[in-house]
Amino acid sequence: MKNKVIISVFLGALLASCSVSDKTGLTKSGLNPENFEAVIDGKHTSLYTLTNANGIEACITNYGGRVVSLMVPDKNGELRDVVLGHDLIADYRNIDNNFGALIGRYGNRIDKGKFTLDGVEYDLPKNNFGHCLHGGEKGFHHSVWDMVQISDTLLTLRLNTPDGYAGFPGNVDVQVTYTLTSDNALRIAYRATTDKPTILNLTNHSYFNLSGNPSQDILAETLIMNASSFTPIDSTFMTTGEILTVEGTPFDFRKGRVIGDSINSGNKQIANGLGYDHNFVLDTAGDISVVAARLYDPTSGIAMDVFTDEPGIQFYAGNFLDGTVKGKHGIAYPCRSAVCLETQHFPDSPNKPAWPSVVVTPDKTYSSTCIYKFSN
Template sequence: MKKQLLSIGFVALTMISCNNKPKEELTLSGLDPKNFQTEVNQMPVNLYTLKNKAGMEVCITNFGGRIVSVMVPDKKGAMKDVVLGFDSIADYINVPSDFGASIGRYANRIKDGKIVIDGKTIQLPQNNFGHCLHGGPKGWQYQVYEAKPVNETTLELVRKSPDGDENFPGNVTAKVTYTLTDDNAIDIKYEATTDKKTVINMTNHSYFNLSGDAQQPITDNLLYVNADKFTPVDSTFMTTGEIVPVAETPMDFTTPKTIGKDIDKYDYKQLKNGNGYDHNWVLNTAGDIKQVAAKLTSPTSGITLEVYTDEPGIQVYTGNFLDGTVKGKKGITYKQRVAVCLETQHYPDSPNKPEWPSVILEPGQTYHSHCIFKFNVEK
């Protein structure tokens, strides 16, 4: 990976991608597009800015297909950046993180890094307690997507993943389409095709702090999850294969409650195993994109986030492993539980649990997944 001088043509593309603003002008969130202009693996990297008629702004880099900033109004009308991330591409490259990333090929964990396809066992990287997490240490969050700006509100990102990429089979072409709607929603559509039988499970890994102050923990946020059941994990964060009720446990968010209400009740084994919440909930929505899968509300800012998806599950992760060693945007140190991730997905380790919804993708088929992050305010 090395920086190279950008051609006049590439600079022109950069200016178009940032909505024809002078390249020295900062984004509404305070990002400098110049700090995202580089080349990785001989592919250009840049910052792309989406804006809607309501004044909302979303900045995305094609390195890892990452959402870098999301500016939405709070209850007083002040614009707040509600996601964690970095101010420059150098940090995204050099500091391991999943901030805002388009995860692939397989979001979440695969047990022992092993899958079996047509009787053949395939060994994947083991980068998390002996399991394969988020596609391995060189997953798509660390790769460059080809960026195709469509208009001021839509960006297409394409990733061509070769056969054997992190040992996953098949030449896969994946597309992530980000659309910023005029009702302040980030609409994310995923597609993928393959020339060989493989597994696919994509998601977005944004870390949300709806207060707009990344120094403030999210334990006071109200969370609702439209799920009567969840998938327990063992001490290595791997799903056990069980699907159990949330009723009368700290995992019950069917009635909104603060994230912090039960999070430290480590006498409940699942919270101890997860170091807090880091679990997959089995959604009641049955793939209906019109039903709310989850809702998060900051009492400080009044900002709300509703999640809609056609996926069967959602991973709720409460930033348990942020430990104050990483400095993000504006030099803020990210401490434990200053963000929550709401990752729409098929269940973890589905390739090894045939009774669960399948993640197999065959040649001639197209993988589809749809997620909407809808922002609003409650005054």
């Protein structure tokens, strides 16, 4: 009996060790998995590593479900880390940011932190110019997810949030799957269920710098956006309710535009966003086989295609980064040193009934998929 217990304990420890990175050494991106071991809100955090047959590596922590590093080959075959982040779990806790995080229950902003559903008005945390941003201070990005590594290329995360969590209705069960595919893509699949009507808008908040050098800005990178219109914002970054054409504006990325070309223009919308921080209305009609956006860096030769079944993408050009935050390997992140391309429903959709609905009911499973595919 004693031997059976010893064997059982050994097998349990072995399985646990297979679910995280090899703790005897560093990851390809130079991360030490031991620096991600902690207990937060009574739950253990760790660093998990995905690798595919081509040598691409994605490191993910269950604290916020964050993509910590993502190593992809440049035009010379050299692996470069193309996302911003920290190399200590303590920095994710102590420095206010959304680097690589899963965002919910509602990605982006809700006007004045209020919405009405089935005749009931809900009051949410107000953490950004009087609005609710990314679910408030206690959003999914600060939660410890239950994570299971299925294989070298597949991770699943799960989070249950109770009715009234951050002011939102319904007991909600969320499952997110990260898959590193054989064609060099990071696929993020979201599923969620609720026991009463609620709203959901889930996304990932990775900050991309395809040069692999986050000490430099991304103004020379080229963006293509498959979108003929966008949703303008006011000076508090809240959508006005309009949908405007990109034609003849700095927001026309349909044929490709160098990001730095118009980011400091006198355009009123650029001024309101302090640069680009806007939702684009995609022309893809929810077809995930059609490229929604493409980001390209001329120095590394790395390109990233974005696919989604969502109706919009928030393009944020890192305008609030200011060099005060130091990330992995002690590198300070200057203004506009990264691009976020957050697949989503439109900001403040609960208060704009003409826009695609974000209401989820008990008889309807929430589903959303985003793919970031890399090439050189």
